[in-house]
Amino acid sequence: GPKVLQIPSHQIIDMGQMVTLNCDPVSNHLYFYWYKQILGQQMEFLVNFYNGKVMEKSKLFKDQFSVERPDGSYFTLKIQPTALEDSAVYFCASSSTISGNTLYFGEGSRLIVV
Amino acid sequence: QQKVQQSPESLIVPEGGMASLNCTSSDRNVDYFWWYRQHSGKSPKMLMSIFSNGEKEEGRFTVHLNKASLHTSLHIRDSQPSDSALYLCAAAIYGSSGNKLIFGIGTLLSVKP
Numbered sequence: 001g002p003k004v005l006q007i008p009s010h011q012i013i014d015m016g017q018m019v020t021l022n023c024d025p026v027s028n029h030l031y032f033y034w035y036k037q038i039l040g041q042q043m044e045f046l047v048n049f050y051n052g053k054v055m056e057k058s059k060l061f062k063d064q065f066s067v068e069r070p071d072g073s074y075f076t077l078k079i080q081p082t083a084l085e086d087s088a089v090y091f092c093a094s095s096s097t098i099s100g101n102t103l104y105f106g107e108g109s110r111l112i113v114v
Numbered sequence: 115q116q117k118v119q120q121s122p123e124s125l126i127v128p129e130g131g132m133a134s135l136n137c138t139s140s141d142r143n144v145d146y147f148w149w150y151r152q153h154s155g156k157s158p159k160m161l162m163s164i165f166s167n168g169e170k171e172e173g174r175f176t177v178h179l180n181k182a183s184l185h186t187s188l189h190i191r192d193s194q195p196s197d198s199a200l201y202l203c204a205a206a207i208y209g210s211s212g213n214k215l216i217f218g219i220g221t222l223l224s225v226k227p
Contacts (some may be wrong), residue, residue, distance in 0.1 A: 105157040
């Protein structure tokens with residue numbers, strides 16, 4: 001099936017440092033998403049992105065978070081500076097259209113902030 | 115209050131048995147319900163979606179939807195140990211700000227041989 005690739009799969013980072021999580025969405029998909037899942041807890045919506053712009057973000061999408069997809073390259077989530085509570089698995093997803101279409105998820109990037 | 119509530123939190127069924135999972139949304143703007151399955155340490159994989167009243171069957175999996183009560187259920191017949199996973203219900207809300215899925219906390223299914 002369609003694949004969303006995420007790099008890195010794991011990262012350990014010192015609190016206060018910057019981290020960039022990369023996502024290669026399904027080819028020809030137009031809508032991109034980031035979700036956050038803390039171990040044993042719910043999958044929570046962070047942000048969706050279309051046509052170079054953030055469409056909606058949740059309260060979890062703090063000011064330290066930013067997303068972009070320059071020139072059709074990776075769709076990135078940047079956290080600067082990181083905090084201990086940012087430790088989680090971050091899932092990227094993409095979909096082809098806005099309505100009624102499946103979100104395909106990547107395998108996740110496990111971020112540990114120490 | 116959670117917008118998508120799932121029950122039970124965990125469920126143990128014997129191999130070959132029937133597993134029934136429930137999900138209700140408190141948001142009347144829901145357009146679709148999705149069921150995803152997430153094996154430990156893996157990404158969620160879409161199982162089925164439903165947007166109209168009634169029932170939809172795919173192999174051993176059947177999904178029901180009652181739009182009036184915003185309640186959906188997933189039934190797995192002839193459960194297999196490989197079905198052991200976290201089952202996530204998601205409500206899809208489409209609007210001018212795009213599409214997003216709101217997930218429930220999930221039901222952890224264990225199928226015992």
